Amino acid sequence: xxxxxxACMRGGGSSALSMEKLCSLTELQQLEAAYSQLCAEExxxxxxxxxxxSQQNAVENKMLSLQRMGPNLQLIEGDAEQLSGMIAFxxxxxxxxxxxxxQLDLAKSRLYQAIQRxxxxxxxxxxxxxxxxxxxxxxxxxxxxxxxxxxxxxxxxIELSRQGKEGSMIDASLHHLQESEQRLKVLVSDKFDxxxxxxxxxxxxxxxxxxxxLGLHEEGIRKFSGYLCAQVAKKAExxxxxxxxxxxxxxxxxxxxxxxxxxxxxxxxxxxETHQPIVExxxxxxxxxxxxxxxxxxxxxxxxxxxxxxxxxxxYHRKFQQVQGSMMRSSSTEKIExxxxxPILAEVTLMSARTELYLRFIKRRVLSDFEVGDSMAxxxxxxxxxxxxxxxxxxxxxxxxxxxxxxxxxxxxxxYMRESVNKAxxxxxxxxxxxxxxxxxxxxxxxxxxVGRALSSSSIDCLCAMINLSTTMLESDFREVLxxxxxxxxxxxxxxxxxxxxxxxxxxxxxSLQQGKFDTKGIETNDExxxxxxxxxxxxxxxxxxxxxxxxxxxNDCNKLFSQDLGSESAKAKIESCLADMASVSNKFxxxxxxxxxxxxxxxxKPQIKPWINLFLSVSHNIEEEEFNDYEANDPWVQQFIVNLxxxxxxxxxGLSPVIYETLTSLLTSFIALGLEKVVxxxxxxxxxxxxxxxxxxxxxxxxxxxxxxxxxxxxxxxxQMATILxxxxxxxxxxxxxxxxxxxxxxxxPAEVRQVLAxxxxxxxxxxxxxxx
Amino acid sequence: MSMEDYDFLFKIVLIGNAGVGKTCLVRRFTQGxxxxxxxxxxxxxxxxxxxxxxxxxxxxxIWDTAxxxxxxxxxxxxxxxxxxxxxxxxITCEESFRCLPEWLREIxxxxxxEVITVLVGNKIDLAERREVSQQRAEEFAESQxxxxxxxxxKESDNVEKLxxxxxxxxxxxxxxxxxxxxxxxxxxxxxxxISYLNxxxxx
Numbered sequence: 001x002x003x004x005x006x007a008c009m010r011g012g013g014s015s016a017l018s019m020e021k022l023c024s025l026t027e028l029q030q031l032e033a034a035y036s037q038l039c040a041e042e043x044x045x046x047x048x049x050x051x052x053x054s055q056q057n058a059v060e061n062k063m064l065s066l067q068r069m070g071p072n073l074q075l076i077e078g079d080a081e082q083l084s085g086m087i088a089f090x091x092x093x094x095x096x097x098x099x100x101x102x103q104l105d106l107a108k109s110r111l112y113q114a115i116q117r118x119x120x121x122x123x124x125x126x127x128x129x130x131x132x133x134x135x136x137x138x139x140x141x142x143x144x145x146x147x148x149x150x151x152x153x154x155x156x157x158i159e160l161s162r163q164g165k166e167g168s169m170i171d172a173s174l175h176h177l178q179e180s181e182q183r184l185k186v187l188v189s190d191k192f193d194x195x196x197x198x199x200x201x202x203x204x205x206x207x208x209x210x211x212x213x214l215g216l217h218e219e220g221i222r223k224f225s226g227y228l229c230a231q232v233a234k235k236a237e238x239x240x241x242x243x244x245x246x247x248x249x250x251x252x253x254x255x256x257x258x259x260x261x262x263x264x265x266x267x268x269x270x271x272x273e274t275h276q277p278i279v280e281x282x283x284x285x286x287x288x289x290x291x292x293x294x295x296x297x298x299x300x301x302x303x304x305x306x307x308x309x310x311x312x313x314x315x316y317h318r319k320f321q322q323v324q325g326s327m328m329r330s331s332s333t334e335k336i337e338x339x340x341x342x343p344i345l346a347e348v349t350l351m352s353a354r355t356e357l358y359l360r361f362i363k364r365r366v367l368s369d370f371e372v373g374d375s376m377a378x379x380x381x382x383x384x385x386x387x388x389x390x391x392x393x394x395x396x397x398x399x400x401x402x403x404x405x406x407x408x409x410x411x412x413x414x415x416y417m418r419e420s421v422n423k424a425x426x427x428x429x430x431x432x433x434x435x436x437x438x439x440x441x442x443x444x445x446x447x448x449x450x451v452g453r454a455l456s457s458s459s460i461d462c463l464c465a466m467i468n469l470s471t472t473m474l475e476s477d478f479r480e481v482l483x484x485x486x487x488x489x490x491x492x493x494x495x496x497x498x499x500x501x502x503x504x505x506x507x508x509x510x511x512s513l514q515q516g517k518f519d520t521k522g523i524e525t526n527d528e529x530x531x532x533x534x535x536x537x538x539x540x541x542x543x544x545x546x547x548x549x550x551x552x553x554x555x556n557d558c559n560k561l562f563s564q565d566l567g568s569e570s571a572k573a574k575i576e577s578c579l580a581d582m583a584s585v586s587n588k589f590x591x592x593x594x595x596x597x598x599x600x601x602x603x604x605x606k607p608q609i610k611p612w613i614n615l616f617l618s619v620s621h622n623i624e625e626e627e628f629n630d631y632e633a634n635d636p637w638v639q640q641f642i643v644n645l646x647x648x649x650x651x652x653x654x655g656l657s658p659v660i661y662e663t664l665t666s667l668l669t670s671f672i673a674l675g676l677e678k679v680v681x682x683x684x685x686x687x688x689x690x691x692x693x694x695x696x697x698x699x700x701x702x703x704x705x706x707x708x709x710x711x712x713x714x715x716x717x718x719x720x721q722m723a724t725i726l727x728x729x730x731x732x733x734x735x736x737x738x739x740x741x742x743x744x745x746x747x748x749x750x751p752a753e754v755r756q757v758l759a760x761x762x763x764x765x766x767x768x769x770x771x772x773x774x
Numbered sequence: 775m776s777m778e779d780y781d782f783l784f785k786i787v788l789i790g791n792a793g794v795g796k797t798c799l800v801r802r803f804t805q806g807x808x809x810x811x812x813x814x815x816x817x818x819x820x821x822x823x824x825x826x827x828x829x830x831x832x833x834x835x836i837w838d839t840a841x842x843x844x845x846x847x848x849x850x851x852x853x854x855x856x857x858x859x860x861x862x863x864x865i866t867c868e869e870s871f872r873c874l875p876e877w878l879r880e881i882x883x884x885x886x887x888e889v890i891t892v893l894v895g896n897k898i899d900l901a902e903r904r905e906v907s908q909q910r911a912e913e914f915a916e917s918q919x920x921x922x923x924x925x926x927x928k929e930s931d932n933v934e935k936l937x938x939x940x941x942x943x944x945x946x947x948x949x950x951x952x953x954x955x956x957x958x959x960x961x962x963x964x965x966x967x968i969s970y971l972n973x974x975x976x977x
Binding site: 403404406410411414461462464465471472577581 | 785813814816817818819820822835844845846847848851852854855
């Protein structure tokens with residue numbers, strides 16, 4: 001029984017033996033085995049039972065304590081129910097309270113609104129009463145303040161109030177107020193006009209301050225501007241009459257129109273200065289441009305009057321036409337004297353400068369006013385304001401009028417420059433002992449003056465145009481003058497190359513015929529022609545220098561101009577570009593100098609020097625001891641050559657600027673080196689002849705080193721090496737200097753040339769030379 | 775005298791009657807925009823655009839001149855240093871075309887001899903209002919030895935082409951000049967001749 005239960009407890013089937021199986025057992029062995037198995041199972045079961053019994057106590061204890069807890073649980077349940085009830089109650093209470101608070105809040109805000117409305121209605125009444133009493137007492141500021149109060153009331157509130165019980169009363173008040181408003185507007189307007197007529201500035205300002213209170217900003221500014229414009233017009237008319245009536249001999253008579261214009265600008269500037277605070281205070285920031293727009297219209301009108309009288313009085317247009325005529329046809333019947341233009345050109349530039357200054361002032365003022373007014377504005381509003389300012393500044397009649405004047409001015413200034421330059425060229429003279437002639441200084445004085453005058457107009461476009469025109473004048477016309485002078489050539493001296501002299505005479509005649517107006521005087525003597533050529537070379541060099549100086553000075557002047565906040569980045573770029581063109585003209589003069597030097601070198605230097613070099617051939621270098629000693633006592637060639645050179649170059653040293661003379665000596669030394677090389681290769685040498693040549697070469701190099709600061713060793717390197725070769729004892733000695741043995745020496749002669757020079761020695765056998773391995 | 779980062783520098787000057795669209799052409803090319811309601815140009819305006827053609831950087835200095843008569847003496851002073859002139863007219867405005875001979879006289883008088891002139895008929899976006907036929911303009915351009923192109927600054931038609939073609943022609947012209955100059959300066963002992971292109975580098 002226990003077995004089967006235990007088996008069942010272990011999940012049935014776990015006991016290996018069932019009753020049926022036991023019953024079916026027949027063999028003893030099998031029975032024994034079954035028995036022992038059962039015994040083992042019994043033992044296990046016993047152990048388990050023991051364990052269970054041992055736990056019985058603990059289980060019982062637990063059961064006891066559970067039974068004891070029973071009544072406590074019932075107590076807890078009751079408490080919990082009570083708590084939940086309380087929470088629900090509190091919650092309801094809270095909701096009630098908060099809804100009451102909300103109601104209170106609403107009530108409070110409505111109360112406020114009611115108070116506000118009551119206040120407004122009271123205000124309305126107060127305003128109404130106030131306006132009427134104020135109007136009665138002519139206290140317009142007070143009245144306007146009441147209207148302003150009324151206007152700033154919330155219109156919807158008033159509307160609501162009208163629908164209330166006291167609607168009719170409020171309606172009446174409103175009606176009164178509106179009536180008063182209209183009346184006040186008309187009154188203020190009338191009073192303002194009256195004050196304007198009377199020229200009563202305090203009254204004008206008084207009513208001007210009232211307009212914004214009535215919401216009439218634009219009208220106020222318009223009316224006030226009208227008043228100011230009338231003032232400007234009156235003053236301008238007076239000034240103009242004063243100017244026209246003034247004596248022609250007064251100190252600033254020549255600038256009277258520029259001065260009149262200046263007075264106009266100063267007057268307007270003063271007005272802006274004086275009234276800006278009122279406008280700002282009573283109309284708020286950002287309103288100044290409205291005032292200035294109106295003022296500018298008056299300024300345009302008045303400036304035009306001044307300019308018209310200027311044109312009339314100064315004969316500006318006729319002078320311009322005259323100038324234009326003279327520019328078209330070179331020989332006009334009534335040629336205008338450039339110097340006569342000086343006063344009018346000065347006056348125009350001063351007028352332009354004043355205009356620029358004035359417009360700059362206006363720009364600064366409006367910009368700073370916009371800056372304050374638009375600090376919170378949207379980007380497109382700002383841009384719109386900027387555009388309207390640009391339009392005001394750039395397209396106002398004043399600007400256009402001045403541009404027209406400047407347009408004429410540029411043509412006249414160009415004429416002035418060209419005519420004066422032509423005159424300087426015609427009157428060109430060179431004082432004895434001067435390196436350059438008068439026209440160079442004169443021309444640059446004129447250009448400086450003209451461009452300087454354009455600069456003084458403060459108009460960037462005007463300045464750029466004059467820079468361009470002077471660049472053109474220097475590059476084509478003036479350069480052509482110098483070019484023609486150089487083209488006459490440097491006359492060859494009488495005993496040489498007569499043909500050359502004839503050619504330059506023909507050239508001279510032709511160019512005098514072609515360049516009638518530029519050519520100065522015929523060249524009577526060769527000496528004069530020579531000096532003229534050398535002076536022209538100096539002139540060209542100085543021109544090139546002067547242009548760079550002019551450019552640098554203009555750059556400095558422009559920087560000064562820009563530091564006064566004149567002109568934008570693009571204006572700077574414009575000037576830079578125009579000045580760069582001017583600098584490139586300097587290079588063109590430099591090229592011309594090189595050309596002229598080349599001409600001098602080939603026309604005068606080379607033909608003269610060549611025979612002296614060729615004399616070397618007539619001096620035998622195939623000599624013996626006796627002749628060598630004789631040469632020692634009576635130098636056969638080099639001393640005379642040096643004396644000749646010295647004499648020949650003295651003329652150039654005296655007549656050319658140091659820089660050009662340097663370049664010329666450099667050309668000369670190159671030519672001597674080349675020529676001498678040629679004659680040496682045509683000569684024959686003995687051992688002593690080689691030594692003689694070495695001595696001669698050393699003397700020559702020593703002399704040439706003293707006349708030039710450039711290193712000439714390099715130019716004579718080949719000749720020195722030839723001298724070294726001609727001085728050798730034996731043919732094979734060359735190997736001591738050649739190839740690996742050359743040391744610091746760099747050979748300028750090719751192996752073939754070395755052989756050629758070796759062959760000049762009569763005592764060297766050609767087989768030995770051929771055998772050399774170079 | 776800083777060497778800037780470009781291989782060529784050319785000055786191009788736009789001329790033609792007021793209101794034919796010179797400023798719009800320049801703005802379209804240099805800034806890629808078409809500013810409507812453009813006010814009249816005052817004096818001269820100046821823009822720079824660097825383009826690259828076949829690996830070479832070309833700096834174009836474009837001078838936009840005022841068409842109005844009162845600025846003529848200012849604008850004329852720029853002709854001589856110009857490498858190219860773009861003579862512009864408005865295809866919807868017969869008057870602007872009829873003024874061309876007058877402009878050509880100005881060019882003859884003030885510009886240098888090597889200047890390249892291009893004739894441009896602008897505003898082809900307004901084809902329905904055309905007053906000058908393309909054929910007539912082409913014949914005129916041919917008779918004056920000018921290259922002719924029709925553009926629309928508004929629709930950006932042919933604007934790039936105008937400036938880039940011009941740049942190409944200026945480059946080939948400049949190369950030829952440089953070649954001629956090099957041949958000239960063969961005299962010994964003489965400094966090398968500076969071509970007008972190199973001159974542009976001196977700032």
